[in-house]
Amino acid sequence: MRAASTGTDPQDASTLGSFTGGQLRRLGSVAGLSRADVETYAQVLTDALGPVAQRPLSLAPPTRTFLSDDHTPVEFSLSFRPGAAPAMRVLVEPGCGATSLADNGRAGLEAVRTMARRWHFTTDALDELLDLFLPPAPQGPLALWCALELRPGGVPGVKVYLNPAVGGEERSAATVREALRRLGHHQAFDSLPQGSGYPFLALDLGNWTEPRAKVYLRHDNLTAGRAARLSRTDSGLVPTAVEGFFRTAAGPGSDASGLDGRPAQSCHSFTDPGAERPSGFTLYIPVRDYVRHDGEALARASTVLHHHGMDASVLHRALAALTERRPEDGVGLIAYLALAGQRDQPPRVTAYLSSEAYTVRPPVVETVRQPLSVG
Numbered sequence: 001m002r003a004a005s006t007g008t009d010p011q012d013a014s015t016l017g018s019f020t021g022g023q024l025r026r027l028g029s030v031a032g033l034s035r036a037d038v039e040t041y042a043q044v045l046t047d048a049l050g051p052v053a054q055r056p057l058s059l060a061p062p063t064r065t066f067l068s069d070d071h072t073p074v075e076f077s078l079s080f081r082p083g084a085a086p087a088m089r090v091l092v093e094p095g096c097g098a099t100s101l102a103d104n105g106r107a108g109l110e111a112v113r114t115m116a117r118r119w120h121f122t123t124d125a126l127d128e129l130l131d132l133f134l135p136p137a138p139q140g141p142l143a144l145w146c147a148l149e150l151r152p153g154g155v156p157g158v159k160v161y162l163n164p165a166v167g168g169e170e171r172s173a174a175t176v177r178e179a180l181r182r183l184g185h186h187q188a189f190d191s192l193p194q195g196s197g198y199p200f201l202a203l204d205l206g207n208w209t210e211p212r213a214k215v216y217l218r219h220d221n222l223t224a225g226r227a228a229r230l231s232r233t234d235s236g237l238v239p240t241a242v243e244g245f246f247r248t249a250a251g252p253g254s255d256a257s258g259l260d261g262r263p264a265q266s267c268h269s270f271t272d273p274g275a276e277r278p279s280g281f282t283l284y285i286p287v288r289d290y291v292r293h294d295g296e297a298l299a300r301a302s303t304v305l306h307h308h309g310m311d312a313s314v315l316h317r318a319l320a321a322l323t324e325r326r327p328e329d330g331v332g333l334i335a336y337l338a339l340a341g342q343r344d345q346p347p348r349v350t351a352y353l354s355s356e357a358y359t360v361r362p363p364v365v366e367t368v369r370q371p372l373s374v375g
Contacts, residue, residue, distance in 0.1 A: 020049075072356065193217065225255070231268075250287070298327050
């Protein structure tokens, strides 16, 4: 079952590019972007997808991308702060039409270089790491993803996501350590908490006030108590805030044995090469695996937003902009909830939203055990 279009997009939503572009236009309007900006960014998304933008949705996804559960190579997100309009982002896999992971990485790199030429920013930090993350025979679930923070004015903030396990899972820690060293963060790796793996390393490229290198860790069977002790920042989120967020986002019973399904992730960001500790921390809960349907995920997200003084009605409107289906009719539209703390800034709450261009995952139906008849 494919997610329904709201019917407000002027284009025919029968291709991957027109479907996701229509979602971007409607979501951008909810986030307060101007009509001119959303038109610009919809074209940027189409350009980033390349030839697969014209691929009919009646065909299977171009590749089995790790980016989303239904293999749509696009994901949206809204990042909330108190008293401000949410920041809208779109994550895309530019090489999703490639026939090999190596070609996927090369296509992604070319897409980033095209953006750099268009918006006049340097890719020096990424170029320092190309032999580490784009080798001739890569392994793992991804090569290169690109995230765009859709700012007013039509010039986005650009981020790239790279795969530390590209040379093998057993080498991912060494790959992250070497990447941080090359970027000048010589003390960064040793400041990280323990984790079960390193799913991503991300870099801010272009116009950022404080460009970051970001290290993501996977945490199998994470509990609220352990989550509260993950942050290695000097300031930002207090442990009780992290613990409360975990319990609300993961739901009742999440602390009994930890998150035993899809694991939680943490991220530490580094801005100052001379600092001994990271400047930012984020905890990500894969809420879609711990709810029966998106109505429950939306309720949990609303609770978190209200707790931090943010307007939850924007998220309700955002879901309506993505699809006509009721939240109770599927699960996965809200993929992750995240709580972030950055030095000298208020907490941020981010909801990661699935496009569902190909499939809506059905809600979980609880089985009621019938009493055994005796005699």
